[in-house]
Amino acid sequence: MRVGLGYDIHPLTENRPLILGGIDVPHHKGLAGHSDADALTHAICDALLGAIGEGDIGSRFPSSDASFKNISSIVLLQEVVTVVKSKGYRLINLDAVIIAQAPRLGPHLAKMRAHLARVLEADEDRVNLKAKSGEGVDAIGREEAIATHAVCLLETAEPQPRP
Numbered sequence: 001m002r003v004g005l006g007y008d009i010h011p012l013t014e015n016r017p018l019i020l021g022g023i024d025v026p027h028h029k030g031l032a033g034h035s036d037a038d039a040l041t042h043a044i045c046d047a048l049l050g051a052i053g054e055g056d057i058g059s060r061f062p063s064s065d066a067s068f069k070n071i072s073s074i075v076l077l078q079e080v081v082t083v084v085k086s087k088g089y090r091l092i093n094l095d096a097v098i099i100a101q102a103p104r105l106g107p108h109l110a111k112m113r114a115h116l117a118r119v120l121e122a123d124e125d126r127v128n129l130k131a132k133s134g135e136g137v138d139a140i141g142r143e144e145a146i147a148t149h150a151v152c153l154l155e156t157a158e159p160q161p162r163p
């Protein structure tokens with residue numbers, strides 16, 4: 001078995017959609033970044049890459065590469081899932097916590113979970129998402145940023161050749 005840890009934070013800014021877990025969350029601000037800045041999906045990518053000893057999302061999909069500009073982070077996660085499978089691992093479970101002062105993410109977690117479970121090719125009960133308020137503390141509490149932590153556990157499986 002292999003364990004992986006991921007963390008990400010992006011600033012909130014005007015005139016951007018708020019995308020978390022591949023889901024468009026209605027809000028007057030969105031996350032700034034080179035891709036769609038989906039901090040949840042980025043933390044999940046890093047947890048998976050960490051578990052298989054493949055570095056991190058920044059080294060695999062560098063922001064210096066124009067082809068990743070505004071790309072859906074779900075596309076990046078699909079690529080990471082392909083790498084995980086090609087190295088002969090499958091997901092036991094994943095747990096993540098999103099820290100956001102606003103908006104309240106609770107009503108959106110089920111949709112994110114269903115979407116991410118499909119991309120991860122896992123049953124929904126293996127993909128757990130939690131939302132925490134920033135409690136008014138620091139940049140997250142001032143609604144300047146949203147952060148995510150993720151951990152995953154993988155087990156060995158038959159390696160599946162990359163398509």
Ligand code: MG
Nearest residue numbers: 008009039042
């Ligand atoms: Mg990121």
